[in-house]
Amino acid sequence: xxxxxxxxxxxxxxxxxxxxxxxxxxxxxxxxxxxxxxxxxxxxxxxxxxxxxxxxxxxxxxxxxxxxxxxxxxxxxxxxxxxxxxxxxxxxxxxxxxxxxxxxxxxxxxxxxxxxxxxxxxxxxxxxxxxxxxxxxxxxxxxxxxxxxxxxxxxxxxxxxxxxxxxxxxxxxxxxxxxxxxxxxxxxxxxxxxxxxxxxxxxxxxxxxxxxxxxxxxxxxxxxxxxxxxxxxxxxxxxxxxxxxxxxxxxxxxxxxxxxxxxxxxxxxxxxxxxxxxxxxxxxxxxxxxxxxxxxxxxxxxxxxxxxxxxxxxxxxxxxxxxxxxxxxxxxxxxxxxxxxxxxxxxxxxxxxxxxxxxx
Amino acid sequence: xxxxxxxxxxxxxxxxxxxxxxxxxxxxxxxxxxxxxxxxxxxxxxxxxxxxxxxxxxxxxxxxxxxxxxxxxxxxxxxxxxxxxxxxxxxxxxxxxxxxxxxxxxxxxxxxxxxxxxxxxxxxxxxxxxxxxxxxxxxxxxxxxxxxxxxxxxxxxxxxxxxxxxxxxxxxxxxxxxxxxxxxxxxxxxxxxxxxxxxxxxxxxxxxxxxxxxxxxxxxxxxxxxxxxxxxxxxxxxxxxxxxxxxxxxxxxxxxxxxxxxxxxxxxxxxxxxxxxxxxxxxxxxxxxxxxxxxxxxxxxxxxxxxxxxxxxxxxxxxxxxxxxxxxxxxxxxxxxxxxxxxxxxxxxxxxxxxxxxxxxx
Numbered sequence: 067x068x069x070x071x072x073x074x075x076x077x078x079x080x081x082x083x084x085x086x087x088x089x090x091x092x093x094x095x096x097x098x099x100x101x102x103x104x105x106x107x108x109x110x111x112x113x114x115x116x117x118x119x120x121x122x123x124x125x126x127x128x129x130x131x132x133x134x135x136x137x138x139x140x141x142x143x144x145x146x147x148x149x150x151x152x153x154x155x156x157x158x159x160x161x162x163x164x165x166x167x168x169x170x171x172x173x174x175x176x177x178x179x180x181x182x183x184x185x186x187x188x189x190x191x192x193x194x195x196x197x198x199x200x201x202x203x204x205x206x207x208x209x210x211x212x213x214x215x216x217x218x219x220x221x222x223x224x225x226x227x228x229x230x231x232x233x234x235x236x237x238x239x240x241x242x243x244x245x246x247x248x249x250x251x252x253x254x255x256x257x258x259x260x261x262x263x264x265x266x267x268x269x270x271x272x273x274x275x276x277x278x279x280x281x282x283x284x285x286x287x288x289x290x291x292x293x294x295x296x297x298x299x300x301x302x303x304x305x306x307x308x309x310x311x312x313x314x315x316x317x318x319x320x321x322x323x324x325x326x327x328x329x330x331x332x333x334x335x336x337x338x339x340x341x342x343x344x345x346x347x348x349x350x351x352x353x354x355x356x357x358x359x360x361x362x363x364x365x366x367x368x369x370x371x372x373x374x375x376x377x378x379x380x381x382x383x384x385x386x387x388x389x390x391x392x393x394x395x396x397x398x399x400x401x402x403x404x405x406x407x408x409x410x411x412x413x414x415x416x417x418x419x420x421x422x423x424x425x426x
Numbered sequence: 427x428x429x430x431x432x433x434x435x436x437x438x439x440x441x442x443x444x445x446x447x448x449x450x451x452x453x454x455x456x457x458x459x460x461x462x463x464x465x466x467x468x469x470x471x472x473x474x475x476x477x478x479x480x481x482x483x484x485x486x487x488x489x490x491x492x493x494x495x496x497x498x499x500x501x502x503x504x505x506x507x508x509x510x511x512x513x514x515x516x517x518x519x520x521x522x523x524x525x526x527x528x529x530x531x532x533x534x535x536x537x538x539x540x541x542x543x544x545x546x547x548x549x550x551x552x553x554x555x556x557x558x559x560x561x562x563x564x565x566x567x568x569x570x571x572x573x574x575x576x577x578x579x580x581x582x583x584x585x586x587x588x589x590x591x592x593x594x595x596x597x598x599x600x601x602x603x604x605x606x607x608x609x610x611x612x613x614x615x616x617x618x619x620x621x622x623x624x625x626x627x628x629x630x631x632x633x634x635x636x637x638x639x640x641x642x643x644x645x646x647x648x649x650x651x652x653x654x655x656x657x658x659x660x661x662x663x664x665x666x667x668x669x670x671x672x673x674x675x676x677x678x679x680x681x682x683x684x685x686x687x688x689x690x691x692x693x694x695x696x697x698x699x700x701x702x703x704x705x706x707x708x709x710x711x712x713x714x715x716x717x718x719x720x721x722x723x724x725x726x727x728x729x730x731x732x733x734x735x736x737x738x739x740x741x742x743x744x745x746x747x748x749x750x751x752x753x754x755x756x757x758x759x760x761x762x763x764x765x766x767x768x769x770x771x772x773x774x775x776x777x778x779x780x781x782x783x784x785x786x787x788x
Contacts, residue, residue, distance in 0.1 A: 273705075278714050344689065
């Protein structure tokens with residue numbers, strides 16, 4: 067933890083404009099309790115273990131990683147659905163990690179969330195009008211008699227029929243439900259939306275609709291996004307900056323171009339090489355795949371030193387002894403002792419007009 | 427000991443292979459309908475395809491396109507009281523539709539095995555992983571428990587589970603997601619099935635594990651020479667593993683052909699839409715994705731004519747109102763003989779090259 071703090075605090079800076087959210091050394095541990103009458107704490111799930119990043123006004127930061135890497139937990143700590151164990155979160159300069167629920171109230175207006183599963187994140191017994199209108203009622207941002215008008219306006223903004231405000235979620239398809247979730251998040255005109263896998267539960271043809279909608283809204287209302295997803299392609303499309311997480315830590319951070327064109331961390335390289343890509347196939351050819359052995363280790367008892375070393379083909383003794391800090395290499399940050407660029411994705415001539423060197 | 431048993435059986439099975447040149451699985455004019463309170467759901471209509479031994483067929487489609495329903499019919503998993511089925515499904519020459527329970531029990535697991543999407547719900551939480559694999563083996567093989575256990579350990583080893591002799595007594599919750607899927611594959615392959623159906627085998631898995639599982643399925647297929655059907659919504663997965671691809675929409679096959687053909691010269695506007703709406707890691711990010719407008723149709727009353735016409739942006743290329751009034755036949759060509767599509771557009775290649783390709787590749 068302490069190793070990264072010096073470098074971590076500068077992590078993810080380098081963008082112009084005042085930071086909207088500055089997260090420093092964020093840690094979230096969940097206690098593991100023993101069974102029996104006296105439930106002693108026998109361990110900690112180190113879900114998020116020292117994560118630092120900055121989100122600028124109106125920009126998007128992508129958080130990618132496999133399940134269990136702590137990306138969702140990070141999002142939920144930022145929205146204060148979970149209490150952080152330690153670390154600081156400064157929203158427009160104000161520390162929000164230690165506020166109690168009453169002090170937090172004005173910030174909840176500014177930070178909203180879109181959930182992954184549109185089937186479980188909407189109350190089936192409430193009408194769409196109630197679901198989208200409740201935030202305004204709770205925060206008192208609208209007089210009661212104006213709420214309905216505003217709800218209809220929001221429904222129209224997200225591409226739903228405003229006349230459908232008195233319908234129930236069950237009457238909508240998955241994509242439409244996700245639009246309702248987005249309308250709810252927009253209701254308080256937030257400055258930051260944490261989107262936790264907003265399209266992964268949707269059909270492919272619908273995913274693009276929802277992605278385009280979110281991009282339009284971002285442009286129109288100047289909302290910053292923390293975009294959490296496991297799908298590298300989706301993140302690339304949405305976020306100019308990307309952080310790759312592995313087992314509770316950020317292992318690589320950089321701009322879209324640096325991460326996708328010359329990934330330096332072995333994990334990023336493996337992740338990128340494993341993502342099936344139909345467009346690569348549609349122009350012929352296939353990416354050389356880096357095979358990772360085994361599964362992600364348990365975050366209760368993470369490996370010593372570099373957490374990726376158990377699955378890394380470059381691992382040497384030093385990886386087990388010393389945890390790599392985030393090294394600054396050419397505008398990116400990489401937590402690896404043996405970081406070097408590897409072109410995983412070949413950009414075919416048809417897409418960019420520029421031919422890329424063959425992947426090694 | 428077990429080795430010789432399974433080897434003998436493999437021999438036997440090979441000798442009882444279909445004599446004629448008929449592919450291992452033949453589906454002809456299959457339709458599956460479910461009468462419901464709201465009306466008749468036409469889940470699958472007029473579906474015909476076949477799969478030869480050693481071939482991998484990929485079926486793509488959105489949720490509700492009938493891809494799972496059609497393959498579950500191959501295993502006879504639909505409740506005959508609540509399902510209306512017509513057409514013909516022949517596995518190794520045996521007709522499945524209307525077959526009795528005894529016939530189905532003989533085929534299920536032995537001739538045809540399935541890997542389900544979510545191993546956590548498909549495996550039983552109360553029995554150890556080994557017990558479930560052993561049961562699957564002993565149903566079809568008259569062997570001792572000990573021999574079956576040896577076989578189960580061998581299978582777990584083959585699918586790449588470390589320390590199989592110890593892990594065999596573990597329960598499902600003690601396995602990670604990738605290992606659960608491996609255990610499911612071990613269970614499906616324990617009887618050396620000739621046809622393996624993988625229903626979204628990697629959807630619940632992470633990308634790095636997904637790559638491992640796809641490799642494993644391909645490896646085992648090469649070893650056993652069996653036929654494989656992979657069902658998925660992800661064209662990327664199809665492009666990695668499938669020899670042939672079938673695109674389904676609203677219960678019908680709308681495009682079919684060798685995977686390379688389908689991906690490089692797609693004929694059907696729906697396939698174009700699938701390609702252009704997927705985000706990828708190579709194309710220009712400043713251009714927005716081109717989604718397919720609208721939503722998949724209800725199968726209670728599918729649209730008239732071509733089921734895709736309410737979402738199709740290329741109806742102008744067809745003379746008159748045929749898209750709305752007339753269901754297109756599944757027809758071959760124009761460029762490749764094995765490549766067929768269900769669309770009225772006569773020269774899809776020209777449209778694809780001139781206007782669609784730009785959208786797909788940004």
